[in-house]
Amino acid sequence: MSDPNEPLLVAPDWGADALAVVDLAAPERPEVHFPSVGSNPRAVAVSTDGTRAYVVNHDDGTLSVVDLTVPEHPVLRTVPAGNSPCAVVAGLVDDQVCVAAWADGEVVVFDKEGLQGGPPLRVGSGPCALAVAPGGGARRVCVIDETDATVSVVNVSQAGVPSVSRTVCVLGVTRAVAVAPGGRFAYVASRGEGTADGWVTVLDLDADGAVVGDPVPVGAEPRALALSPAGNRLCVANYGSASVSLATVDVESGRVGTPDTVPAGAHPVAVAFAPDGGVIHVVGQTSGVLTAIRTDPLDHTAVALKGVPAGVVFGPDGHHSYVTDQATGQLTVVRAAPRKTAGIPAGEGSKPVNVAVSPDGTWAYAADSASNKVAVLDLSSPAPPAPVPLRGTHKPWDVAIAPDLGFACATSPDSSHLLVLTPAPGKELGSDVTVTPVPLAPGARPYGVAVTPDSRYAVTADSGTATVSLVDPKGGMHTIGAGVVGCQQPTGAAVSKDGKTLYVADFANTGEGLEGGQIAVLSRIEPGQWQQRTVINAATGHLSGPHEMALSPDELRLYVANYRNGKVSVLRRASPEGAWAWHMDIDKDPRMVRPYGLALSPQGTTLYVSSAAGDKGTVEVFAVSADAATHRRTIAVKDEALVPPGLALSPDGRFLYAAVSEKSRDDDQALGTVYGIELDAEGSAMRAIATAPEAYTDRPTGLVCPDDRTVCVVNQGRKDAPVREACRAIITLDTTRLSVSGTKKLPLDKNDEPYSAAVSDDGTLCVANFTSGTVTVFGSQVTPVPVGEPGASQPWDVAVTDDGAYAYVTDRTADSLRCVRLSDRQVTSLDVGRDPMGVTSAPGGGLRAYVANHGSNSISVIGPDDTSPGTPKVVVTWPLPGITKPESVSVSADGAWLFVTTENSGELLMLDTRTGTPRFTVPAGERLTGSAPHPQSAKHLVYLADEAGAAVSVVDTTTLAPLDTTTPLGLDVRQAVGLPTTN
Incomplete structure (x- = not known):
């Protein structure tokens, strides 16, 4: 069975005595089948349900009934239909079919299967065209009597008993007629007495064809007309004036408004509305031009076609129209012009x-x-x-x-x-x-x-x-892999102001004695991607278990806390692109023990170093503006601190913060405290401002201050039982900046063993991971x-x-x-x-x-x-x-x-x-x-x-553009019909 939902187009192929059945499933390259019918087929109609096609064969005087439900499209029967039949319509009451026999001056009515329902009915002389209301169930047929210049209105409301309700005279010869949706009004175009004028006459079919108002003037020699699908627009092709007349229609009264004239290619012979009524295609016979007209507002675009176009019809999708060449029968597919769909x-x-x-x-x-x-x-x-x-x-x-x-x-x-x-x-x-x-x-x-x-x-x-x-x-989170970082045990990080250069301290013992470790220098080549630029080895940097680092404001000095030898190495370079070299060491008497945390004032003149001499956590303060560092003061943090605290300085340099880990304790609860001090105030001891577990501080190893009211603490948690997750604690301070107004935590991976952190001016936070050899980067969510x-x-x-x-x-x-x-x-x-x-x-x-x-x-x-x-x-x-x-x-x-x-x-x-x-x-x-x-x-x-x-x-x-054509056909698209789908 053929799919009844596939769009089809049927047209008589007079050159091959066949019906051309055009499959529009691929609308730009349609497939065509050619079931044979009688001699010189002239017109075709399709049943309301799309299962039958009816073809009138002019030279045979017959009607062929074609089955459209199977791929071969066989002819079911061929029956006599009068002398020289030239027009056919379907979709009448009870699925009747009406044929116009031109030479007899008669119409013949059949049932759906092509069996004659009654004797021929006499109409005017030379019936050449038929029109009925679209959509099925039509009760009246308009018959154009070419020789008489009349229109016969045939009543088919009772199956098998057709009758002529009225014969109406029109102004001159006519061959064009259309019936409005609903079937009440018919519109007939006629040439008038000469060739300089044309007219449209409106008939009220519910009043047996009574004329509605005066004929409406249009262009010269109207050859074709069409109504929009909604019935509210009328378009007439004026063959003698190279134009179309486009008018509004009152669907209630049937009256036609004053037409607008739109230029078209010379000798327009066919018009068609797109299914949505928004576009009209007009073909000019001798000019070979297709004109696309938009109905609102009225504008038009033309495209040249080949040969002598004779007719046009739209496919059901409205995206394409199909035009035939009268000389060759070639079918041209034309894309429609832009429109709202x-x-x-x-x-x-x-x-x-x-x-x-x-x-x-x-x-x-x-x-x-x-x-x-x-x-x-x-x-x-x-x-x-x-x-x-x-x-x-x-x-x-x-x-x-x-x-x-x-x-x-x-x-x-x-x-x-x-x-x-x-x-x-x-x-x-x-x-x-x-x-x-x-x-x-x-x-x-x-x-x-x-x-x-x-x-x-x-x-x-x-x-x-x-x-x-x-x-x-x-x-903004991503991880710089161990292969890029190139460090065994990352413990410290420092980052440039713009966040594009990262220094990673590697605690690993890569030398003899107290010497050991390195600093990897990484460059960000694009967001989320880094590469190692260079490595500062232990000998070059006088390194000994490097931990936290600090970068001077001009980024020409790098301070490194050496956990093993109790000193701070100062590296220097001549320019931002220059190579790093050792400049001096910073120590004190008595010496520092296990220096861990570093912080540098915003001006780069004061350095803060954490120490654990005598297992007392302190901060040693040095003036470093000269080539030789000078010890200035000691700030007490906490007694019994086996591990020196990590340090962070507020961006304005007024407050110093320290995180004490207490890693050696085996308590089940989270452990860790953040201390703080206002540097210009009296006193030489820090006070606790945030403690575990309320502040989410759990074995803190590093901290940074992204701004003056925020402290971000890196917590290792606990890998051994009882296991506790690593996290970042985000501590928001109140106006005193020494009390907490709010905290939240963000997860880290405890198996990475996160250590210290660094933050750039653009908010990029980098955390060195001791176990995995990686660096986790948290970019600012909003920059x-x-x-x-x-x-x-x-x-x-x-x-x-x-x-x-x-x-x-x-x-x-x-x-x-x-x-x-x-x-x-x-x-x-x-x-x-x-x-x-x-x-x-x-x-x-x-x-x-x-x-x-x-x-x-x-x-x-x-x-x-x-x-x-x-x-x-x-x-x-x-x-x-x-x-x-x-x-x-x-x-x-x-x-x-x-x-x-x-x-x-x-x-x-x-x-x-x-x-x-x-x-x-x-x-x-x-x-x-x-x-x-x-x-x-x-x-x-x-x-x-x-x-x-x-x-x-x-x-x-x-x-608007013509596409490739199919094989040559002898069809006449003026008689083409699109099949209704059943979906």
Whole structure:
């Protein structure tokens, strides 16, 4: 059996005495079958259920009934149908079929299987065309009597007893007629008395064909007409005036409005509406031109075809039309012009302002600015959305999806948050997600958001703080492997201000006597990737069991605490790129014991060293601004401290903190205390400010101060029974900075045996792992990059280049495009048009991008600067005559089309990305604010957020073009019929 849901097209093949059955399952390359029928087939009709085709054979005077339910499409029977039959219609009451016998002046009515239901019925002279209401169950047939210039209205409401209700005279010769949906009104085109005028007469079939109003004037020599599927538009092909007349129709009264005239190719002979009624295709016989006309607004585009096109019909998907060449019978497939094809509701009362499509194009997120929800839309059907609640007062503005589908995100300007949506482990991103609000800077007001191609960062444009925020939804955690670190027993870490250079102290005894250990110097080559640059060995650095380190503010001195020999090694280099060499040792009398922790003042003039002489934990303070260090004071921390404390200094240098481990005790409870002291206050002893287990301090081995109110403590936990997990304790201090206002913990791996930590100015935290030989890196979750001055800048939209090199951010107040190089956060500014709003990057890699200049009605094109490789510049600015206030831009997946929405407009603009020429204007909604093309270029779809329409509009952006043809046919598409599917 043939699949009744597969779309088919049938047409008479007069050249081969066959019926051409065209399978449209692959619409751009249809497959054609040719069951033989009678001689010189002229017309075809299809039963309402699509199981039978009826072909009238002009020279045989017969009707062939063809079975469409099996692949061979056999002829079930051929029966007499009068002399010179030339027209047939089906889908009448009780599935009757009506045939016009031109030479007899009669019509003959059959039942569904082609058996005659009654004697021939006399109509006017030369019946040449028939028309009935679409959809089945038609009660009347309009018969065009060519010789008489009349229309006979035949009543077929009683099967087997047809009768002529009325014969109506029209103005001159006619061959074109159409019946409206519902079957009440018929529209007849006629030539008039001469060739300079044409008319359309409206008949009320419920009144037996009474004329409705006066005939409506159209162009010269109307040859064909068609009604839209809704019956509210009428299109007439004016053969003598190279035009079509397009008019509105009142579906209640049947009256035709004043027609508009649209140019078409010379001698138009056929017209067809797309199934949605939005596009009309017209073929010009002698010009070989197909004209595509959009019904609202009226605009048209032409494309040249080969040969002598004779007819046109749309396939059921509306994406393609099919045109035949009268001279050769060749079938040409034509892609339809761009148009809106659907609207996916975003939920009642919603105001979707931006939309993001999943990488496979099966679903989308729509940001609903009227609520605290993101709508999850199934792009395969107009089903109700599955909302994702964002909690609290978060109202989304823009949405983005990570290419690897690991997360999605939405900006919330009013609450200055980025909402990160993550699926459960092992699940896919969609509606079942966890929403995590990530706070940005107070007053950030983020609008645009994009995700880097490697799915590492979400990048926001912060309109309130003149920043671009790089948000790592995973918290920035990664591990530098032991093979890269190259250390046996990492115990200490120091990191440069920019977080790109890491020093790792290796406690391992690699020499003789007290000498031993090394320092590995690592460089970050890109986010999450490091390589070892050099190694400072024990001899070069005078190392002896190195532990914590401190880097001077100018990064030309490196201080290393040597646990074994009781000294601090000072290394020096001449320049930031120079080699390290030993400069001096720091010790004291009596000597320090097991120096462990180090901290250096912000000015680099005072060094704090922890010691455990006499098993008393102290901090020894040295002045180190001169070439020889001078001991200044001793700060007591704790008696009976076998292991000296780790040290950390607040960034402003006012408070010193120490973590005491008490590792040797076997207590079941967590052990460890954090001490603190205000350095300028009276007293020489620290006081306990955070203790286990309340502060989550459990065998602490190192600590850092990311800011003046936070202490981050590295805790080893316990590997032996009773086992306790390692963790980071995040201690928030109160205004005194010597009391705790809050704590939380984040897990570490106890099997790595984490030791000391270091933090860079950008918030990157590095933890050296003693057992595994690795370093764990916790990048800052939010890294703000200033791109302007608050109040003088308004970052709005953001796009990331396909190669991940730059984030482009429009700055509406500064009339600039801010280009943030993501590798080093360097910002360059490009002058674009006034009030730039939307920005998008072109696919295919590189720096090309497009900026919508809202205030100057133009598009700026960004590309590579030939004089400075790897940097962007403004290549050209395209003015948009007649286009006002562009807001958003996006690019098709193949890079061919630029999609633009404009302020308070429901139209989508399509521009050629090579030239900036506006090619199409597509009505697609009420108030379009953002667009997202389908990620697969072959789909030719773009999805648009319609803020006023509470929906996401779907636009098919397929451009008007003829495709490859099938084998030559002798068919006439003027008589072609598309089969209804039964699904």
